[in-house]
Amino acid sequence: MFSKDVYLNRRKKLKEMMNSGIGFFPGNVEIPFNYRANPYYFRQDSSFLYYFGIDRPDLAAIIDFETGNEILFGNDFDIEDIIWMGVQPSMDEWAEKSGVALHLHLAELPNVFRSFLNRSIDIHYLPVYHNHSAILLSELSGKSIAESKNGASEKLIRAVVAMAEIKDDLEIAEIERAVDITRLMHITSMRMAQPGRIEQEIAGTIEGIAKAYGGHVSFPVILSTNGHILHNHHHNNILQSGRMMVTDAGAETNMHYAGDITRTVPVGGKFNARQRDIYQIVLDANMAVIQNSRPNLMYKEMHLLAASIITDGLKNLGIMKGSTQDAVAAGAHALFMPHGLGHQMGLDVHDMEGLGENFVGYDETVYRSEQFGLAYLRMAKKLKPGHVITDEPGIYFIPELFKLWKKENKHAAFINFDEAEKFLDFGGVRIEDDILITENACRVLGKAIPKTVAEIEETMRDIL
Numbered sequence: 001m002f003s004k005d006v007y008l009n010r011r012k013k014l015k016e017m018m019n020s021g022i023g024f025f026p027g028n029v030e031i032p033f034n035y036r037a038n039p040y041y042f043r044q045d046s047s048f049l050y051y052f053g054i055d056r057p058d059l060a061a062i063i064d065f066e067t068g069n070e071i072l073f074g075n076d077f078d079i080e081d082i083i084w085m086g087v088q089p090s091m092d093e094w095a096e097k098s099g100v101a102l103h104l105h106l107a108e109l110p111n112v113f114r115s116f117l118n119r120s121i122d123i124h125y126l127p128v129y130h131n132h133s134a135i136l137l138s139e140l141s142g143k144s145i146a147e148s149k150n151g152a153s154e155k156l157i158r159a160v161v162a163m164a165e166i167k168d169d170l171e172i173a174e175i176e177r178a179v180d181i182t183r184l185m186h187i188t189s190m191r192m193a194q195p196g197r198i199e200q201e202i203a204g205t206i207e208g209i210a211k212a213y214g215g216h217v218s219f220p221v222i223l224s225t226n227g228h229i230l231h232n233h234h235h236n237n238i239l240q241s242g243r244m245m246v247t248d249a250g251a252e253t254n255m256h257y258a259g260d261i262t263r264t265v266p267v268g269g270k271f272n273a274r275q276r277d278i279y280q281i282v283l284d285a286n287m288a289v290i291q292n293s294r295p296n297l298m299y300k301e302m303h304l305l306a307a308s309i310i311t312d313g314l315k316n317l318g319i320m321k322g323s324t325q326d327a328v329a330a331g332a333h334a335l336f337m338p339h340g341l342g343h344q345m346g347l348d349v350h351d352m353e354g355l356g357e358n359f360v361g362y363d364e365t366v367y368r369s370e371q372f373g374l375a376y377l378r379m380a381k382k383l384k385p386g387h388v389i390t391d392e393p394g395i396y397f398i399p400e401l402f403k404l405w406k407k408e409n410k411h412a413a414f415i416n417f418d419e420a421e422k423f424l425d426f427g428g429v430r431i432e433d434d435i436l437i438t439e440n441a442c443r444v445l446g447k448a449i450p451k452t453v454a455e456i457e458e459t460m461r462d463i464l
């Protein structure tokens with residue numbers, strides 16, 4: 001946890017922004033894996049962590065935005081829990097660390113909640129993504145589960161996003177710690193990418209690195225020689241020379257700040273000409289975004305810049321043709337990069353995505369496009385100092401998508417289907433860094449992770 005001043009100040013600011021009603025913050029519970037006593041690893045709700053910092057299950061909190069009063073609800077562990085889990089911090093200690101003056105037994109929550117309902121005081125809460133929280137809200141409010149799920153407060157969502165999207169120095173240091181652990185995962189992945197290995201050996205090893213540093217992975221490891229499958233969680237291919245391997249993986253620190261990095265390497269450690277050509281285009285796009293990102297620029301513009309560089313590069317290889325500007329405007333490049341350039345990061349790898357992607361990445365100045373490819377862009381709005389975003393362009397040869405577009409002759413003015421077809425055995429390349437928007441530019445977070453062709457070949461000489 002950070003010091004209690006951090007949480008006190010965050011809640012003070014939230015009260016100033018909300019100024020009426022109450023905020024209800026349910027924490028997360030343990031979710032059974034196959035039976036009650038065998039749960040998935042516990043992950044606290046990120047908004048609860050942001051405002052209270054307490055990383056244990058079975059808590060809830062109320063902030064009265066009018067009076068400023070705060071109540072934490074939770075029970076002390078009893079002797080039976082202690083026999084199995086050892087001595088745990090008491091609720092007195094948790095409340096003190098979080099700076100909350102009053103804590104009550106969970107059994108008091110319905111009465112307290114009802115007292116606000118009876119006085120017709122507005123109860124604000126964030127979107128619920130766990131059924132447990134939806135059921136709890138339904139029981140407390142007397143509304144159906146569906147109504148409870150639909151009843152999130154837009155005012156609270158907007159206030160939380162406005163606060164949490166600007167990272168302070170403590171948070172940036174924590175994200176950099178996550179990126180540095182993530183760096184070790186990637187260097188290990190590179191050095192293990194040798195012919196004959198099974199992907200799962202590498203995926204399992206790098207997940208172990210995240211755990212060895214005290215946290216977990218920030219999302220399930222994506223690692224595949226079928227890199228054209230954007231989020232491939234199957235790790236059962238045997239690595240073969242001539243293939244490239246995408247690793248998109250990140251660690252969470254034990255305070256739950258995320259890293260999210262992607263590197264793509266040639267199996268065996270030496271790029272062939274075709275791999276170098278495609279790789280260099282993606283690298284140019286990734287670097288151009290780093291060179292150009294700065295406050296007051298729409299991140300959508302950076303997405304379009306990356307798309308233009310990819311289109312230019314593919315034109316040089318004879319895979320695309322025609323006017324780059326027209327191709328990008330029409331969305332023709334999306335055959336090769338059907339995803340967005342990036343998303344915000346913080347306590348969630350897709351920061352605050354549970355509050356609604358459009359609240360986080362869009363605002364009244366920019367609406368989500370419906371065009372294939374651009375529609376997947378998670379972060380489009382104006383950049384501000386303190387934003388932490390991923391920069392993750394890619395080129396993929398997706399046989400199923402290619403065949404569909406070829407059959408439909410889609411964007412034929414911009415795509416050389418005969419040339420592109422020669423790459424259908426290629427897979428994909430993605431390169432991703434985590435960047436912080438500074439006062440007048442941006443900087444890549446964490447220690448440098450091998451990225452150029454020369455750096456990757458040099459790193460992979462050291463085989464694990």
Ligand code: GLY
Pocket residue numbers: 219248249260261
């Ligand atoms: N890097 C994985 C994701 O953005 O979903």
